Amino acid sequence: MMKVLENNALESESIYIFREVVAQFEKPVLLFSGGKDSITLVRLAQKAFFPAKIPFPLLHVDTGHNFPETIAFRDKLVEELGLDLIVRYVQDNIDAGKVKEESGRYASRNMLQTETLLDAIEEFGFDACIGGARRDEEKARAKERIFSVRDDFGQWDEKNQRPEVFDMLNGDIELGQNVRVFPISNWTELDVWSYIQKEGIEIPSIYFAHKRDVFERDGLIWSAHDEYVFREKDEVITQKIVRFRTVGDMSCTAAVESNAFTIDNVVKEIRESSISERGARIDDKRSEAAMEKRKQQGYF
Amino acid sequence: MDVLKIATAGSVDDGKSTLIGRLLYDTKSLTDDKLEAIAQNSKKKGYDYLDFSLATDGLVAEREQGITIDVAHIYFSTAKRSYIIADTPGHVEYTRNMVTGASTSQVAIVLIDARKGVIEQTKRHFFINNLLRIKDVIVAVNKMDLVDFDESNFTKIKLDMLSLQENAVYKDQKITFIPISALNGDNVVEKSENMLWYQGTSLLDHLENTSIEDVKDVTQTRFQVQTVIRPKKAEYHDFRGYAGKIKGGDFSVGDEIIVLPGNTSSTIKEIHFFDQTFEKAVNGTSVTLTLVDDIDVSRGDVIVKANELPRSEKNLTATVCWMDKTPLQAGKKYKVQHGVHKVVSKITAIKTLIQPEELGTKHDVAEALKMNDIGEITFKVNKELHFDNYAENKENGAFIFIDPQTNTTAGVGFIG
Incomplete structure (x- = not known):
């Protein structure tokens, strides 16, 4: 039998995008959060350049409110694949008085990440930041290009985007500008999970069902971790079997009740789910235009 | 699926x-x-x-x-x-x-x-x-x-x-x-x-x-090299792989190929995908090819089957849809991106302005193509493009114009 490579259209497109980034830019970086989408990006980058190693570093913007499981996973992955990891801390900007920490019930460091990211871009002179955003996640993201040009302030001009015709990616920019690149733009949540399943990719344990101290607010399940997440006195802590569908930091990511202990269960659960992934993102619930506003300011 | x-x-x-x-x-x-x-x-x-x-x-x-x-x-x-x-x-x-x-x-x-x-x-x-x-x-x-x-x-x-x-x-x-x-x-x-x-x-x-x-379009096989992979590892010391996406057809190990420009002949030695090798890769796959002969191949070069040569020319005719606020004008220079290959071009003439509402039957002479205009133009490029007519091979017959001042994608063209 002849060994034939069949086409996985989404995977082929993503690999093509990775190769365009490396060919067209001087200093690319992969924005790595430790979530399933950025882990999938790492696998696709491996495939794009094998047998050479991934020719750019990873950048983690650390809010300080991470799930410890994610950080442990990140360090292991970096070690195993021999990758370069850069970490920049939101805490440093808070300490320097450059940004002000939010307070109150919905306090989160999610918005503060933007400033730290822009600082890192300037510090290292990155001209292309590769991210795991997908168009199916959220309707402002559905309008995003694969190569999305940002000005010196990292801002997105949503009404003046470059047309992207056929698969031609125009990465020409002026000095000071940078490009956000989204190789898995056309993947859905289910596509990502199915890929993780098929490829046997390892992911942090918090994506699988586990016992956790939680409390409920606004119909969402919040992690009970008083150091990072504000909790009212009358918000009672209970133990539940939960998992996370999306992983931001602890103050912006809600859990879902689940009995999916294995990847096969997770894929089945996603397939049958009647709630969208970002339904559990506290940061999106702020307003209908929450994502668009953050993107204009330079959020990834 | x-x-x-x-x-x-x-x-x-x-x-x-x-x-x-x-x-x-x-x-x-x-x-x-x-x-x-x-x-x-x-x-x-x-x-x-x-x-x-x-x-x-x-x-x-x-x-x-x-x-x-x-x-x-x-x-x-x-x-x-x-x-x-x-x-x-x-x-x-x-x-x-x-x-x-x-x-x-x-x-x-x-x-x-x-x-x-x-x-x-x-x-x-x-x-x-x-x-x-x-x-x-x-x-x-x-x-x-x-x-x-x-x-x-x-x-x-x-x-x-x-x-x-x-x-x-x-x-x-x-x-x-x-x-x-x-x-x-x-x-x-x-x-x-x-x-x-x-x-x-x-x-x-x-x-x-x-x-x-x-x-789907099934035509002749086209492979533009996106990047050359040289691992610099002891076990892959002499590895020189050409990374790109196979379009229009397929490639198999042993296929006799020609690299453009230069018309250099060689044979496909291996088809790599991640940590495996394959005997054949189908239309649409992103692979890394190695060749039997040690020849000079770099980004933008095209690998085709020996009996399936595309057209290679410097003077071209195309239908263009203009997408930028600054109009396209004869005599102006633009960057052209054909697939992943970038060259420099100069517009030699705007032949006609096509009125889409009249279904392209009414042709006017045009001084310039404004945003959202569609017209036929001629242009020349500093290095040969290896292309097909859009009617025969969409992906190898389309290109974009990039404004050299603003870097924006200013228009899309269909050759032929």
């Missing part, structure tokens, strides 16, 4: 976003939280129905004005396959977005308001889909509920459209007419009880029964 890519086009208020919302709703692709958000926002706007356009108009300015400004990509799937819809704006000033959406799609849906019939915008949409050689076009005659589901409205539109097709350049385009009401769901997913005179299938049934083979 395969993926079918669809572009939608229609004029303002033809109900395009409503149609897409309806497709999502009836295929149960809208999750509860998204539905709830639509219900809340519809109520806030004082509507007594669910305004599905709220699901797709992702920008604040779009929701304020109730129009679609930019291409949005929408994803849904059925038991049979996945779909990606490029929802493109209907405003004339946003025609460039329609070309963008259509360029990545295999099927197009053109919406017509049953009350208004075929208008100038419809002709423009039809012309663009014809210019881009979309193989399968669905004309969805919408708002049938507002004309009492009357067959004669539908028939008139059908005859008008078919007379447009007689003047079209690309005659093999398949056109299917479906009367619908996007708002109420008639003939979108389920066949309508209100139009028993209509013998055809529902819109979704048509999509489900479109085979990828029918809409």
Whole structure:
């Protein structure tokens, strides 16, 4: 039998995008959060350049409110694949008085990440930041290009985007500008999970069902971790079997009740789910235009 | 599971976003939280129905004005396959977005308001889909509920459209007419009880029964080198792999090939994909090739089968759709990106301005091509392009113009 490579259209497109980034830019970086989408990006980058190693570093913007499981996973992955990891801390900007920490019930460091990211871009002179955003996640993201040009302030001009015709990616920019690149733009949540399943990719344990101290607010399940997440006195802590569908930091990511202990269960659960992934993102619930506003300011 | 890519086009208020919302709703692709958000926002706007356009108009300015400004990509799937819809704006000033959406799609849906019939915008949409050689076009005659589901409205539109097709350049385009009401769901997913005179299938049934083979282009194999992979590891000391995407056909180990420019012959030694090697790789795969001979190959070079040479020329003719505020002018220099290959070009002449509303039959002499103009031009490039006519090989016959001052993608061209 002849060994034939069949086409996985989404995977082929993503690999093509990775190769365009490396060919067209001087200093690319992969924005790595430790979530399933950025882990999938790492696998696709491996495939794009094998047998050479991934020719750019990873950048983690650390809010300080991470799930410890994610950080442990990140360090292991970096070690195993021999990758370069850069970490920049939101805490440093808070300490320097450059940004002000939010307070109150919905306090989160999610918005503060933007400033730290822009600082890192300037510090290292990155001209292309590769991210795991997908168009199916959220309707402002559905309008995003694969190569999305940002000005010196990292801002997105949503009404003046470059047309992207056929698969031609125009990465020409002026000095000071940078490009956000989204190789898995056309993947859905289910596509990502199915890929993780098929490829046997390892992911942090918090994506699988586990016992956790939680409390409920606004119909969402919040992690009970008083150091990072504000909790009212009358918000009672209970133990539940939960998992996370999306992983931001602890103050912006809600859990879902689940009995999916294995990847096969997770894929089945996603397939049958009647709630969208970002339904559990506290940061999106702020307003209908929450994502668009953050993107204009330079959020990834 | 395969993926079918669809572009939608229609004029303002033809109900395009409503149609897409309806497709999502009836295929149960809208999750509860998204539905709830639509219900809340519809109520806030004082509507007594669910305004599905709220699901797709992702920008604040779009929701304020109730129009679609930019291409949005929408994803849904059925038991049979996945779909990606490029929802493109209907405003004339946003025609460039329609070309963008259509360029990545295999099927197009053109919406017509049953009350208004075929208008100038419809002709423009039809012309663009014809210019881009979309193989399968669905004309969805919408708002049938507002004309009492009357067959004669539908028939008139059908005859008008078919007379447009007689003047079209690309005659093999398949056109299917479906009367619908996007708002109420008639003939979108389920066949309508209100139009028993209509013998055809529902819109979704048509999509489900479109085979990828029918809409895919299979031609000669083209492989542009994106990057050269040199691992610098002891175990791969002499490894020199050419990374790229196979387009149009396939490659097998042992294929005799030619590298352009230079016309150097060699043979495919290995086909690598991640940590494995394959004897054959099919159309569309992103692979890394090694060659038997040690020859000079770099980014932008093209590998083809020895008996399937493309055209290699420096003076070209193309139909161009201009997308930038600064007009295209004869004598001006632009960067040209053909696939991944960039060269420098100079516009030698603008031959004609094509009026899409007249289906390209009326040709004027033009001084310049303004944003959203379509015209025929000639240009020369500093290094040969290795291309095919767009009519024979879409991906190897299209290119973009990049403004050297602003770096923006200023236009798209179709060679031949």
